[in-house]
Amino acid sequence: MKQRHIQHLYWRAGFGIGVKKIDQLKSKSKNEIIKDLFHDASKVNLLQLDLSEFDLIKNKSSKALKIEMGEEAYRKLRQKSQRKVRDLNYAWLERLTEPSSVLREKMTLFWSNVFVCRDNHIFHIQHFNNTLRKNSLGNFRVLVKTIAKEASMSKYLNNRQNRKKSPNENFARELMELFTLGIGNYTEQDIKEAARAFTGWSFKLNGDFVLREKQHDAGVKTFFDKSGYFGGDDIIDLILEKKQCARFICDKVYRYFVNPIVDQRHLDEITTIFFKDYDINNLMLYIFNAKWFYNDENIGVKIKSPVELLVGIRRVVPVTFTKKNQLNYLQKMMGQVLLYPENVSGWKGGKNWIDSNTLMFRMKLASLILNDAVINLEEKGAFEDSFNKYYNKERKKNKYIKTIKNWDFFTKNHLNLKPNELRDLLIVSKLDKDTAVLLEELRVASNKDYCIQLMSIPEYQLC
């Protein structure tokens, strides 16, 4: 397989590829490479923090704990557990930089922006995240049904407040608008009826799903012109009967993995495949095997998400962050903090990542983390912050990102590369012709310097 095509595949199915791996794969056929990729992804490696110190929260109600421990002690424990969500964020980012199960992790990241959810209950959100991971290459039907029963989702979209006497439509609405069909493919009446079917869907303290029979409306519902004693799972089945559902998801998949500009013929093609059985693995296999996937117009045309950018750099030069909260700063400044989506519609992606400040920041990212450069931009405070905390970042005018860089790894791997080989390794997008001239005329002092320079041109923002 051609190097350029291997790089394309690995950028879309993962977070880029190192020179060593390319050398290993070059002699293999496309078929073999894709087979390996999927084989590697078949293992499920869950993301699990040690949360034993918070087991109490999982097993006893807040009411009981307040009495047992005292309000103050309970509040502290609760707050400490909430801060663990940050740790889960760091653990997830670290996971993405590891070279194994790239495809499964990429799919998990993709689904996390379809089934958008936010929760400060560390047990529930970790479980939610692993549900995405487990099902990321499985069956879409199972995925939707499982997600609908997750505690975090139940809270995020108010499904646990959805009761027979006063239905809450939030989950039913977003299920159709954002998760399966897209706006305009159902009526307000469909939402009302679907909401009834999900009444009584709730969860236990430990996060396990429970159907509260008393709150559940077991009556006849009329949904999409069909009537029956539908429950929530039936509603999901009825939604999936619509080809529009397969199309809606395939459209998202296409924009994310192939090209932000959709080719309708290709979309029709994959929709037909996906609609047959909603098998995600088959869908992705089909796409990565498709001849058109490797067309020039699909290579290097996607604007990297902040996470893809950050992880991509760290895969070329391994970097350890000595201050973990600086990872949070980087994500915030670029507008994508994993596990903290700003709203249920998720990150818009593409050009929406870019404004004058974020672009400047993104182009400086390589020198920030690899070359001790400084940036004088500050992150915004959070809504919940006090006035002082809202602005307290103010004091640090210049931001140094404290990292340990493993340049030995880079040097060992890239020692013999000629400048144009390094260029082709790092830049998958078409090169602007003027910038190409600039690169030709640059005096390359070392591959290390050249690496940072290449990572600082607009082309590196694309994959």
Place this chain on the structure above:
Amino acid sequence: MKRRDFIKRSSLASGLFFVPNFIKNIENESINNLGFKKLVIIQLSGGNDGLNSIIPYTNDVYYKNRPQISIKKNNLIKATDELGFHKSLAPLKNLYDQGYLSIINNVGYPNPNRSHFRSTDIWQTGSDTNEYLDTGWLGRYIEKYGKIPYSGIEIDDSLSLIMKGKKMNGIATKNPRTLFTNTQTPYFKKVLKYQSDQHLSEHNLGYLYKTMIEARSSAKYIYETSKTYKSNLEYPKNPFGKQLKTTAEFINSHLESKVYYASMGGFDTHANQFNRQDRLLSTFSSAMDVFVKDLKQNNTFKDTLILVFSEFGRRVQQNGAGGTDHGAANNVYIIGENLKKNGFYNNAPDLLSLDKNGDLIHTVDFRSIYASILDKWLEVDDVSILNKTFRKLDFI
């Protein structure tokens, strides 16, 4: 030859051959055809408690619901026989007395959302409660009428949704010098110096170069224009004071930018609200006081309209921690010299008819305020920005 002249000459000389047309275009563009009026929007972020800012001091329901945190009759500045200002809002009361302040009560939207994130999105995009827009209302103004990124400036380091358009965004900067320095990184300068192409293509690579070029020329324009005026008034020494000072310097140096946005944080007073809000309101109003003086002194107050809002108000009933939880409708302040209707624009909130959460019910849709400002102040077609027709108010 002086350095400045040299730069001028060399850029003139190189302009003939090397400066891409696109850069020339934007640097020669002017938005003065939109007139001289400015709009400054301040968000009191976190949800300011409107009921303890403008106090219904003759209403028993208010005192009954807030045994610990209500503001006593003798501890406020009476304005009408119904409503009074929090003591820390004395400078605002001053503006009120001069006829420079209009307070609109009960502003909100149908089916209010009580999440900071979501409700801020709704206020910033001008959407319905169930509608997800990815452009802000000022962003759409910038794109449609300003046509240059710096026609809107957010006084912060990262850009909020309010300033984002489909293909063009406003500029975020807290310190024009910093922004300028960041864009002048030697390596980036070099990349741009090599550019001869126009990059008008819609594709992502073209878009990146275009954004980079726009950032550079906007930063240059903002920095070089705004440094011609330095405020000689003493602003309170806190970050919000600094944001307003920077805004005044932008306006008083006659930067062509039309709309400004800044947010002041800290208003999420779930606990120990009494003292906290006292400090917050005082920080807010003392900076606002100097800001208005600064503009007046430079004869720009007559062309500036200030809108102050929060993403929501707070619950009528206090909570167990001496604070208040997220609510719904709230009051909005409009500050300017030529208000058509100053003082209280409408009736005080009705504390007897609350929604099922115990929150104030809105009587004025916030987008009516936007529509009025767009139509009567910025003099553009409000429907093209808000995508819907809203009843206009006559405060301006």
